[in-house]
Amino acid sequence: MANITSIFKKITMISFAWFVAFLVYANLEPAPLHTYAPPAAMVIFKSTDLKDNEKVKQINDVLEKTNGITANAINLESQLISIAYHPEKTNTNSLKDLLKNSCGIDLAIATYERNETPQPECPIPHGVFANLEKLKYAFCFR
């Protein structure tokens, strides 16, 4: 029993030390400006149905009125529609359905072929760093 209590105490002490260290690290410098901006994601659609400026205007009007979209650009020449959106308010599939139903256009997510040989990449997923950064700034009180 005494042994368990001692282990528990040690774990508590170590956890507390880690927490204090993390708190100090998080407050070494103030959070950068971008942490105050709402998060945004992006999707790029390709559509061969982009034929004229009238269609461009129609799509733009639909997107402007849609909640959760922060920006959009439609280019006739490249036949690309890029949409920046708040990921907690909408998603790629909803946007695709919206444009298909409201504007009658077929869309596919634009794909880009890689010409160069792939560069070596960090094996740790980028999302891990992003979440660590979020956690760090959540504990930043400067």
Place this chain on the structure above:
Amino acid sequence: MKKSFIWSLFLITSCLAVFSCKKDEPVTPTPTPSLYDRLGGIAAISAVVDQFIANVAADPEMQRTFKPLLEDVGKNGAESARLRLLRANLIDQIGEAAGGPLKYKGKDMVTAHKGMKITEKEFNALVADLVTALNKFKVPAAEQNDLLTVLGGLKGQIVGQ
């Protein structure tokens, strides 16, 4: 009654004497708000940055330069790390260039564009995309010029690296 009238008259006269003798203090001009404040702070800057990235992503002139970013967006969608990083850096950089409160901590422009071989035409197309974004949010000409002057100074560090 007469006494109180005299006292009131004395009080008014004293006040008039004091205030009329008050020396005019030098008028300190109100400080001109920074470009960051005139643009509308973080909310406006992030909206302009989102529009700017959307313009770039759809612009045929920009497909070569931004291919790694576009690939990442196509592959990872909302989880695109490159997009998140570019957006964060642009917000910080434009915010700092406009006199905002915090600092850009990304790579310097020469290092960030090393090996990209960005041409003058591509740089001009990029500026045009930024101007389109500023126009969409009806940023006044004076603020646009101020911002473009600051960012235009980086041209030498971006083109031809």
